[in-house]
Amino acid sequence: MAPTIDDIRDAADRLRDVAVRTPLLESSLVNERVGGRLLLKAEPLQRTGSFKFRGAYNRISRLSPEQRRRGVVAYSSGNHAQGVAYAAKLLGAPAVIVMPADAPEIKIANTRAYGAEVVTYDRNGEDREAIGRRIRDERGSTLVPPYDDPHIIAGQGTVGLELAEQLDAAKAKADVVLCCCGGGGLIAGVSTALRATLPGLEIFSVEPEGFDDTARSLAAGERLANDPEARSFCDALLAPKPGELTFSINRETLAGGFAVTEAEVADAMRVAFRDYKLVAEPGGAVALAAALAGKVDLAGRTVAAVVSGGNVDPALMAKVLAGD
Amino acid sequence: MAPTIDDIRDAADRLRDVAVRTPLLESSLVNERVGGRLLLKAEPLQRTGSFKFRGAYNRISRLSPEQRRRGVVAYSSGNHAQGVAYAAKLLGAPAVIVMPADAPEIKIANTRAYGAEVVTYDRNGEDREAIGRRIRDERGSTLVPPYDDPHIIAGQGTVGLELAEQLDAAKAKADVVLCCCGGGGLIAGVSTALRATLPGLEIFSVEPEGFDDTARSLAAGERLANDPEARSFCDALLAPKPGELTFSINRETLAGGFAVTEAEVADAMRVAFRDYKLVAEPGGAVALAAALAGKVDLAGRTVAAVVSGGNVDPALMAKVLAGD
Structure with a gap:
């Protein structure tokens, strides 16, 4: 079930001329401050403002004409929602998105602007997966899961493929790659791509304090859940526990995981703004x-x-x- | 004296692997709102956070070893300062920068961080050009002017060269190019490059209200100055009147000029933030x-x-x- 480097290369072919090949940013001022070389893979500049478009497009592009006609449904805190909505639009499939009522206003508004129908739910009371399944059953549509799917993971893995090529072009031999982790789809794809292209570098997950389920699961050797009472302003990274498929990959590919505080994330957002001229959302800034x-x-x-x-x-x- | 397309191509050769080939950004949401296709050439992602690095590097790279040893001096409201400071550092030349005391704190701090010596002056009382000349005469250093120099204009013109190539790669046939204008160096270089590579498109200057000297000069057919009492938060675009060399180019290459209000600029900064995830300063946002x-x-x-x-x-x- 786990995607291979060939699956990721195939996703890259599908995404060519559709997704943005996002730039690798560098700041001489930051490099001087940290005494090393720090490079940022800038997925805010991706279509819909996050990497999520890659996996969604790769997944939906594999539906039959009949499946596309019946449409897709997804549940998401926001970025997957926008990625699915826009990918579905490009591929001619109607989309229904199940979103928490307290998601950032910009994410709900943009999901609608990409042409999707939005159904909201209470993040702390209702079960979004059940709502998604009910809509799927009613309409005969296809569920596009946020991370636990080989085509989703392969699509996100194109970030790693580009990163390997861009590091080479920048004459940078990376020692470490840091990547955020919610359900683990992005880092599963990125680490699969990097292990095949740049063996030898260490890859670490980064999560917000209170949501470091992957770090703890890696240490324990089994999937552990977060405290359901935990809260964080990193709204993109609030998955309750590692995905089954993603964790089966990440336990093989990752060197470990870190957790960062909200103060550290806010500082990183300011550095992204000031030194890289890049807008990073809280969940997007944890690796930095x-x-x-x-x-x-x-x-x-x-x-x-x-x-x-x-x-x-x-x-x-x-x-x-x-x-x- | 005016640079040719060959001078711009030569500058591009010197800047290869030194300057960033900044991306061309596009937002499907904005395109839908405006009913057309709007593309942004993202120079905030350039080294030192603006296009100014290009011209400064091209200019300083032409100094002899002895001239480099004696160093360079520049006067600037901030972005040219940072561009000169960093280019001088890369090329091994000490730099003195004459900056207005009320320039944005980040610009003064960064200029120092790039290794330059900063001398401040009162924007409304002292003559920065005289201060720059005095330092040049005292130290035997070379003055790097902000815009009225063929090597500076040719360096900035590489923005236009890249834009032409990137429009072609994006299968976009541009009807109009909008570009900010302070002293006119960027738009002189960009318009020279575009006239040679994409003849037929219309190029307009954009300036802040109260500083539309180029728009009025184009209409009058002669160089007109701004009201010395005028003020604007577009601190990068406060040149008193068009440059002599830049205006001699721009009067041939431009279709006209526009002025925008501070409210329109603030709105553009919000759109750059929200829809393109790009940090734009006030002067950087006038064309958008x-x-x-x-x-x-x-x-x-x-x-x-x-x-x-x-x-x-x-x-x-x-x-x-x-x-x-």
């Missing part, structure tokens, strides 16, 4: 936060961090910037 | 502001806007975002 907070040694080394998305409400960003 | 404010017809057409820089203080950006 881990690098800046010294979770790995940067001195004399080369570290790449995936910045996964930039869909942050202007009001929240204004607060973060004012807190500088 | 002109497009969004309907200065040119977008319906069914393709318009490219140069976003020239992203060096905005976080506190100012917080205010702009909160004003949404």
